[in-house]
Amino acid sequence: MLIWLFALLLAAAAQDQPPQTCTLSGHAINSVTGAPLGKVEVLAEAADRDAPPASTTTDAKGNFTLVELPAGQYRLKGHRNGYVDTYYGARRAGSGGTVIALEAGQELKDAQIKLLPFGVIAGTVRDTDGEPMSGAAVMLFRQQYTETGHREVHAEAETVTDDQGQYRVTDLEPGKYFIKAEARSLWDYGIRTPVDHSAKSAEPPPALLPTVYPGTVEVTSGGRSAGIDITLQRSKVFRVTVHATAAEGLFLYDAWLYNAPPQERFGLLLKTQNRNRTGEFEFHGVPPGAYTLEVRANSEESRARMPLLVGGDMEGVRIAVGYPAEVTGHVRVEGSEKVDLAGIRISFDGGSENAGDALIQNDSSFGAGLFPGQYQVYFEGRNLKLVVKSMRAGGVDVYQKGLTITEASKAVLEIVLAPEGGQVDGVVLDKDEKPVSGATVVMIAEPGLLARPPRFVPRRDYRCIRPLPFRQRPPRRLQAVRVGRRRALCLVRSRFHEGRGDGRRSSDDRRERTQLSPVARTLMRFA
Structure with missing residues (x-):
């Protein structure tokens, strides 16, 4: 009896105790020089729940400590004037870094945040006679790639030259930039040119044209690109x-x-x-x-x-x-099991200028209007364990050759899906047999089968592994991969999103070849 009462008292005391909290400490440094950084606001953002971030600030030696953190998963971000907001474990600007998993009562030390310093581009704008142009507009555009590998250019910054024609643009993230300068004479309907009333004038004077700096300017972390001079060109209009x-x-x-x-x-x-x-x-x-x-x-x-x-x-x-071309179609799933496809999107990728999509209806039909051009067609049911077995329109293999739309044409597309995708399991290890968190694994068909452009996103044909949580080593899995001979690439520092987008591998990838058959499972190990 006494033992039973004692157990009850212990259980009640345990219930009254508050849950154990965690401590997370480390330091912030300049990723280029390695110097410690004070005045860095450190934010611990909950990765597994909706909660406000916990914050603290580094001291003069770059050290920080976050206390009384609830157990859970976190992303650790550093913010400081003159630096790109950088997450713990991030190897490039814009990366989400590595998730830190904290267990109840855990004290984690030595988490290092490597902040990326902003870059600078500076130069002078002149006219064709070499005279500096004051008040000229200078615009910077950053080159990036979409999830389907198409290049896009986004406006990043704009400034005006001073009285000596000089400009300086700061707070730039690493990347490739186009630079354009103009004399503030451009308007929506053309270049504003005065009507020439000079005596015996044979032709109007040429106008100063908006001019793009030849090539791109690559900005590195903390880099200073000076002498990026632009000479405005003159021409008749x-x-x-x-x-x-x-x-x-x-x-x-x-x-x-x-x-x-x-x-x-x-x-x-x-x-x-x-x-x-x-x-x-x-x-x-x-x-x-x-x-x-x-x-x-x-x-x-x-x-x-x-x-x-x-x-x-x-x-x-x-x-x-005229009206766009009418594209209709039907989706069929092989096998006896009924699959609800209503509301799933069929996307038509025709490059940066042409795109379209359609939603599958209750009767498995879909329809869209497309402009003339060449399109790749994608089934976007990424949560279904189905692969595209065939896509055909008028006897043409659309999956391999794409969909061609001409003026006033109509197309009927038949898509067949099948639950026979292969599955790949594996663990990413470094040369010292230690797990590599945050690596991306991509499945790409052999060159002879790669008629469709790679899409380096979690889609049906090319599925990316999600980042591994910190201090964990479970195997990761690629499901519903289309049958065929493929290569698995482990990208420790993936450059597809920030760079070329043309499918070229980075210098530190690891690859292994495998043959997938229907409902096959292949265990792969990267090192």
Whole structure:
């Protein structure tokens, strides 16, 4: 009896005790010089629940301690003036770093945050005579890649030159940048040029054109790229008028002239509007060169494009806008088990300018409108253990050759899915037989089978392993991989998202070849 009462008292005391908290300590340094950093705000962000981050600040020696942390998983981030926000374990800007798993009562020491210092680009803008241009606009665009491997250019910063024509742009993340300068004379309808009233003038004076620095400027962590000088070019400019027609039920909205895709805004982009719905558009001050003319209608899916070579004034350029091509299809799953596909997306990837998608309906059908072009088609049911067995349209193997859409064409697409994907299990180890957390494993078909461009994201054909939690070593798994001969790449420092996007491997990858058959399981070990 006494023993039973004593056990009850112990259990009650244990219930009254508060849960044990954790302590996390470490230091923050400059990733380039290795110098300790004071005044760094350290944030422990909960990775497994919705909770406000815990914070502290490093001392003059870069040391920090976070106390009374609930047990759980955390991402540790450092924030400081002059540095990119950097997570613990991150090897590049924008990376989420490594998850730290804390058990009840655990005290974890020596967590090191390596902050990436911002970079700088500086230079001078001059006219064709070498005279510095004050008040010139300088714009920086950063080169990045989408999840499907297509290049995009995003505006990152803008500044104005001083009285000596000099500019300086700070707080830049590592990466590749395009730089454009212009004399603040560009407007939506062309380059604003005065009407010449000089006596006996034979031709109007040339205009200063927006000018892009040749090539890209690569900024490293803490790098200072000086002497990035730009000389604005002068040229004659011309007038272009357009006469557009629209299919019945559409009315014309606006027209564009560009010498680079609109997503790559470092090029020249001129816009005009059809305010009276007559189909007459006019561009003033167009420099000579090769352009794309694009006219859009009230429907977002209705537009027309044509190449245009400008070498002088152009009158009455004709273009017709119609409805997009109709693409319909049906999805079928092999086997007796019924699978609900309603609401799953079918995506059509035609590059940075063309894209579309459709949702599968209750009867497994789908439909979309696409512009003329070449598309890769993807089934986006990533949570279903299904693989694409075939995609065909009119006898064409769309999975391997893609879907070709022409003017006013119609396409009927048949997609067959099957629950026969292979499965790969493995553990990532370094040369010292220690687990590597945060590594990415990608499955890529052999070159002879790689007709479709790689997509380095967690999709059906190329599934990435999620980062391993800190201090854990469970095997990771790639499921529903399409049958065929493939290579597994372990990217310890993946550069696909931040760099080329062309499928080239980084210098420190590890690869192993395997053959997948239906419902096969292959154990792979990387070291």
